[in-house]
Amino acid sequence: DERRGDGDGDRTAPSASATSAEPLLRIEDLHKSYGAEEVLQGVSLEIDRGDVEVLVGPSGSGKSTLLRCLNRLTEIDSGRLYLGVTEVTAPDADPNEIRQQIGMVFQDINLFTHLTARENVTLGLRKVRGMDEAKARERADAELDRVGLADQADSYPAQLSGGQKQRVGIARALAMDPEVMLFDEPTSALDPELSNEVLAVMDELVAEGMTMVVVTHEMRFARGAATGITFLDDGQIVERGPPERLFENPDHERTARFFESIR
Ligand code: ADP
Ligand code: MG
Numbered sequence: 485d486e487r488r489g490d491g492d493g494d495r496t497a498p499s500a501s502a503t504s505a506e507p508l509l510r511i512e513d514l515h516k517s518y519g520a521e522e523v524l525q526g527v528s529l530e531i532d533r534g535d536v537e538v539l540v541g542p543s544g545s546g547k548s549t550l551l552r553c554l555n556r557l558t559e560i561d562s563g564r565l566y567l568g569v570t571e572v573t574a575p576d577a578d579p580n581e582i583r584q585q586i587g588m589v590f591q592d593i594n595l596f597t598h599l600t601a602r603e604n605v606t607l608g609l610r611k612v613r614g615m616d617e618a619k620a621r622e623r624a625d626a627e628l629d630r631v632g633l634a635d636q637a638d639s640y641p642a643q644l645s646g647g648q649k650q651r652v653g654i655a656r657a658l659a660m661d662p663e664v665m666l667f668d669e670p671t672s673a674l675d676p677e678l679s680n681e682v683l684a685v686m687d688e689l690v691a692e693g694m695t696m697v698v699v700t701h702e703m704r705f706a707r708g709a710a711t712g713i714t715f716l717d718d719g720q721i722v723e724r725g726p727p728e729r730l731f732e733n734p735d736h737e738r739t740a741r742f743f744e745s746i747r
Contacts, residue, residue, distance in 0.1 A: 587657030
């Protein structure tokens with residue numbers, strides 16, 4: 485793997501780079517409880533580089549918790565998570581490092597309201613990456629251009645539509661050069677028209693080969709972009725498969741009923 489460092493002295497090379505033989509993301513028997521409620525009851529899942537996994541399931545089934553565990557926003561009770569060869573859940577893994585490599589876009593758009601679009605993107609580059617201001621600005625502008633917001637760099641969140649804010653959130657995550665992008669219902673707070681501009685950016689990322697795990701009920705996106713669909717219910721994977729099979733011919737009655745309910 486030419487991306488890995490060539491010796492012990494190389495501490496800056498990303499250790500997460502997966503070889504082609506192993507999945508990029510590996511979730512092994514993940515358990516998570518809140519009090520007496522076990523919200524993830526032994527979830528195992530492997531996602532290859534370039535895959536777009538769409539995660540669906542009823543409200544409360546544990547989708548957000550699963551995504552949050554993946555980048556260590558929520559600590560797990562037991563199980564193991566890997567990004568390539570790096571164990572995300574290792575005691576000495578640095579959560580800040582992991583959150584750069586596994587970017588996340590949330591349903592409720594959490595931009596800093598006192599910062600411009602550009603400043604929202606440069607913040608992490610400067611604070612976490614230690615980039616100087618000129619470089620960070622250049623990178624931020626490139627990422628804002630990538631999400632179609634080159635002309636809004638100096639706007640504050642209050643001046644942006646929901647769809648534009650969400651796209652700034654995507655640009656912010658992309659600026660950190662993530663290996664994987666997680667999306668937690670990125671369009672469910674948006675009107676259809678604004679949803680479409682966010683979905684268009686996500687389609688672009690798919691076309692670029694980005695590895696993505698997407699919680700969404702946008703079945704048009706799922707049909708067009710997903711390499712796999714995982715149906716989660718009650719903290720367990722009920723079934724997983726290619727979109728055509730899960731939509732048309734699921735093994736489980738629960739899966740069929742779910743797709744019927746969101747149609
Ligand atoms: P989903 O995203 O599929 O709707 P969540 O992962 O948000 O599901 O929630 C799964 C379950 O865990 C729900 O019953 C929810 O109430 C509970 N839960 C989620 N986060 C917390 C938390 N921080 N504290 C206590 N309970 C939580
Ligand atoms: Mg959720």
